[in-house]
Amino acid sequence: MEPVWLAELNPQQIEAVTAPPGPIVVMAGPGAGKTRVLTYRVAYILTQQWARPWEVLAVTFTNKAAREMHERLVELLGPTRSEGLWVSTFHAFAAHLLRREARHLDLPFNQHFAIADQEDQLRILTSILKNELNVDIKRYYPATIHSAIDRLKRAGVFPEQAPRTSAWDQVIAEAYARYEQALRDSNLLDFNDLLVWAVRVLEDFPHVLDQYQTRYKHILVDEFQDTNYLQYRLVRLLAQSHRRIFVVGDMDQAIYRWRGADYRNLARLEADFPDARVILLEENYRSTQEILDVAMAILAAGSPRYRKRLVARRGHGPKAVLKQVFSEREQAEFVVRMAVALARERGIPLEDIAVMYRTNAQSRLLEEALMRYQLPYRLVGALRFYGRREIKDLVAYLRVVFNPDDRPSLERIVNVPPRGIGPRTWARWVELAQSRGRSPGAALLDLAQDPEPWRKALPPRAFRVLSSLAQRLYRWHLLREELTPRQMLDRIVDEINYRAYLRNMGDEDEQRWENVQELRRLAADFDQAGLAAFLERLALVSDQDTLTQGEGLTLLTMHAAKGLEFRVVFLVGLVEQLLPHYRSMDDPEALAEERRLLYVGITRAKDLLYMLVPQYRVTYAGYEPAEPSRFLHALSPDLVDGDWARIFPERAGEADRGAREPAWKPTFLRRERSGTNGSKPRQRRRFRVGDRVIHPRWGEGVVVEVDHADGDEIIGVQFPDQDDLRYFLADFVQKLD
DNA sequence: AGTCACTGCCTTTTT
């Protein structure tokens, strides 16, 4: 009995979806329907009654992908037949497993553990480096140490096994040991711990492994190319008895090596499951051939052996447009005006348009332009709702209430709002608690219940302020199972008078209060599930998953764009230093990954692709001239329309092979070209080479370069005490004489 | 204990 929806698939997709249970690897390029195949595979498993919904474990890379797949499955199967089905991320699955097993097993944390996010991790480590190891954090960047520790952890190296041959290694090993201890003392797990301990539990406790193997009869993994070794081991453990494992992926879209993703997992899988059936999906249903041609050219230039051929089932469309713009400011302007034109003149809804960039910081200029034109937009990440101070404060309160041992959270709120517990008082308390074998938070709860043993150990004032905090925490703590997260939040906000605190802080207090209200709304979704579930969500659901509400065009990083598609894609800032990012330039593997990242960006586009190359980019020092991204050299003039010839003047000889004006021009460009003034007043040319100028920060200098675009004038100035030229918008300097 | 002003730095991408 074949379900009707199989008719929507092509023969290779059907082969994958209906293959008999066993190890299956689906490899496919972008737009080939990988996620769809995975989703339908789950549906097929259920309709064939190979398993019941709760016996299937489908793992995706992000929570958003998990949610979408789940929704799709409910649609396909109906609510009844999908009841109990769980689509999850590796981390969420591991957290779930550990929370469950920590109750029975002797682990160095209990089931109330909290998850340390990136900021917690760095905070803990910074404090260790500064206060305990007394090293200079300018030389030993906490972030660098952190990634070294991460690597060790993922490789399964314990602190005591870490190499200590060099001074550098010694700092890492020592910081690692203390970092682990700090996490355990706070009953915290970091992202790696979730995986490390899940693997360890399954390896060390055969009866637990047996339970999970019996429970999860089918294991499916999306974005397999971006799994790390721990995740692979987790999958292998779960699947090794029944071997019903189904993975989909695309090596060309591997973009998370920096986070530990290991493409060798594919080889491992094929070695561990030698009978794995490999299915290739070769047709692309997303993009036009023109867009795929650009994508392939970019990849092929990076690896001469690249032979894959992406074939567009949708046929042909307009060529991709390579556009040179003067500055990043003009770039933002261009994108916005083009988006407006596409919406008005081509009837493309803003929802079908995305702007992608390498780093979140690049969203700023775009946002400003969008606001100038009053265009609605959605921003993925960057705005860091959860990174806002007021949100972090309140979440820290919730975390302490749930897990009093959580020291980083406690230290965050101990004096917020100010209640007279300064560094001295706090240090004293921590020491006192430790001398009695308690975490600072647990000791506060002790104090609330029986103050006497603590009274004489503290100065009266310190005792008073600490008791008052302890009382509050204790009352909330008692209610932690009883109140919904929203009620708890309301109670805390009310009792600490947080509104008044925000008002006192002055600026932006209205916005901050709005954010508090937004957090409250989010909490309301967990009325049923409770505080533990809410906190888990807060820790594991990243900003990436929280598209800001509303409609409009989408702004996101190329990383965040993985798995998505849009009719129109603008890739901005395709210049050296940004893409490839300067941090990736000295490592060939990292560089290769940057190339793949561009490939991912390009292949998000269905119909129209604009690639933008600014001549100047904004840096902390002001403007700097920018070079076109080296990856763009792979583009021959016949592949793109637009400014190819202007961007590659040195290749002028090839230019007659193509690269015309784009076939479609929006009115705003036509008007400017014909000389009837655009909407922007033209700026006078104020500077010439040789002019002497004064800059508020750098002092006096001489103009040695002048560059113009409509509206903007950028000058390069040589200052006597600077080796390099400095570039500025002309508005920022004064002419002398 | 809390506040304010000054300095220096700028390590991306995310579960």
Place this chain on the structure above:
DNA sequence: GGCAGTGACT
């Protein structure tokens, strides 16, 4: 151009 960390002052 912004923020965190620092030190001096109230």
